Amino acid sequence: MWSRLREVFARELVVLVDPTNALHARRRKQLTAAVGTVFTLGMAAAMGVAPRNAYDDPHAPRVREAIRLPDLRAQLEQLTETDATFVREERMQRGDTIASLLKRLGVDDPDAQAFIRRNTTARGLFALNPGQTVQAEVDENNLLMSLQANLGGDAKASRELVIERVGDDEPVYKARVQSVKNELHYEMLSGAIATGGFFKAMDAASVPDDIVQQMLSIFSGVIDFHHDITSGDRFRIVYEAGFRDGTFVRNGRVVAVELINNNQLHQALWYAPEGSTQGAYYTFDGRSMKRPFLRSPVEFSRVSSGFGGRDHPLHHQWAQHKGVDFAAPSGTKVMAAGDGQVEFVGQQNGYGNIVILKHHSGYSTFYAHLSGFANMQRGQRVSQGQIIGYVGQTGWATGPHLHYEFRVNDVPLNPLAIAALDTPALSGPARQQFLSYTSEMLSRINALRTYNVASANN
Ligand SMILES: [Zn+2]
Structure with missing residues (x-):
């Protein structure tokens, strides 16, 4: 079953990323149905009898696994x-x-x-x-x-x-x-991103804030939510929610998520290898979602995303000043793009308040014009996503923005080109384990789908 699934994904992915052919536009439409049927999260069908409608509808109902509770x-x-x-x-x-x-x-x-x-x-x-x-x-x-x-x-x-x-x-x-x-339920939500932007779509689909945060984090290595998300993007998400005696206790982890961004399909599944307490998100073909560097070191939040809407400027002044500017309101959180060590924190001419991080293999990243720093000292270890400072306009800056540089052995590289660094896929026994887990997960979700359709007709 797995190999068939992968085959379909591979084929559909090619269709997705090639928008040049008119034939492909039609195929893309079919894809929606195909993904709904074959995929995986199986969420579309969980919504009822018409996968496409549920998939397209930002108001698609929240589906909950019904468990008979002891009275x-x-x-x-x-x-x-x-x-x-x-x-x-x-x-x-x-x-x-x-x-x-x-x-x-x-x-x-x-x-x-x-x-x-x-x-x-x-x-x-x-x-x-x-x-x-x-x-x-x-x-x-x-x-x-x-x-x-x-x-x-x-x-x-x-x-x-x-x-x-x-x-x-x-x-x-x-x-x-x-x-x-607790009784663990799987909640399933789906929706489309319209002109109102990402957070509005999340609200429309009733995705809880903590789940939204997880989603941002899962895709932080592959998607820059400031600039990549466009109207027409779609998502489906499955997450755990704990109930005790029928009363909601707390949301848990996102177990599977799909995002179609610019006609490109991104999927992630939570997986903890047997005997390990540490899990991570993987693509459905067993590649880790975690990349060495974030796509954007500026936190994407309701606050910062409100700035200029989705058209807010990203200045591509790469050739001029060996960096990329991320426009964001003063005070927006700046995150370490990758795991590393603080090499410099303080002021430098032109850069204003700046943090320089040293990473493995001669990589370093620069974060300039900051309004302030997180509490940090030289030599301290930082992990990817950790807050290191706040957007400002110190030094030579005409407005609040983050000036971001990426260097290899002190030679500046275009940070936007770095993000393409891929991660190796699981292999050997770990891969076998992963595949048997995913197929089990899929059959569970399929079972859930049947149940919900049945109960919806009652
Ligand atoms: Zn700059």
């Missing part, structure tokens, strides 16, 4: 019949005190209240945000038997606070925080 209340009610205890669930409200929360939960128990007030673990109850739920179990005298609350966590696991009465005569309470597994 806790029913179980607890059964318990109450035999043990004469009562369970109540309440939401934390703004301004809640221990007394007011316990009262709403139907707890009338001064001992329990005193315990919660003085026990540090139990007081974690009040780190809850308004809207989060708390469950309490009381006996027939409204004395607290047990209480539990979700303290948050990551997508995969929640931290749950449990307070319990132990001992019958002398009331003694114990509090503990335990880690409980």
Whole structure:
């Protein structure tokens, strides 16, 4: 199945990147359907019966894997019949005190209240945000038997606070925080980028901010979101979201993402090799998405992208001054283009405030006209994407911009040409592992698709 899939991708990619032929325009249209059918993330079909429509529609509905959740209340009610205890669930409200929360939960128990007030673990109850739920179990005298609350966590696991009465005569309470597994759902979203720009498209498709940030980071080696994104680009994204007892806890990782940028297909899949805790994003043919250098060292954010819209100027003054200027508002974050070491941080004539980083193999990068620096010292190690300073117009600059230079053994090169550096594909057993993982992932997503289509018809 895999090799067939790759074949199709390879063929379609060629079609995608060759816009010269009129025939190809038609093929591109067919491609949308082909990708929807064959691909991979399978998201289009997950939206319903018409892949193309869902794919093109920025308002395509959010699809969630439906999991039958245990009905806790029913179980607890059964318990109450035999043990004469009562369970109540309440939401934390703004301004809640221990007394007011316990009262709403139907707890009338001064001992329990005193315990919660003085026990540090139990007081974690009040780190809850308004809207989060708390469950309490009381006996027939409204004395607290047990209480539990979700303290948050990551997508995969929640931290749950449990307070319990132990001992019958002398009331003694114990509090503990335990880690409980969340139900992991796969959320699938898709959309098209219109004239409103990237962030507007993300909002229209209801992509959460933390997921948008991950997407930017995944493609940071191959796409300059300031300049490459155009109207008509499309995306599909699959990410994890953790739920506990049916309540959303937190979004997790983007597991697969596709971006069609300028008719070029970019795909990434999260993969952690067996026995390794460290994962990374790979193309579907097993190449790492991480490149030695970012496509743009200027952070792409709602703030900076608002500057001049998508037509904002990138001055190609490469031949004149051996660098590339990225126009951006003062204060926009400047990131280390690659892993390296701080060689210089301070002022230089003309450059104003400048950071120079030294990288492997004689590479160095220059970031000039900064308004300020991140807290850094000479010799310090920095990693790709780390904030090193802020856009400004110190030195010889007529407006706020980042002057960016890329040198090899001190010879300036055009930074825009560097980004094409490719990464080797996985090989040997690692590749076999990768391929079996991707095919498993694909079949899971396909199964999901069937389920959602079925449930949508109910
Ligand atoms: Zn410049």
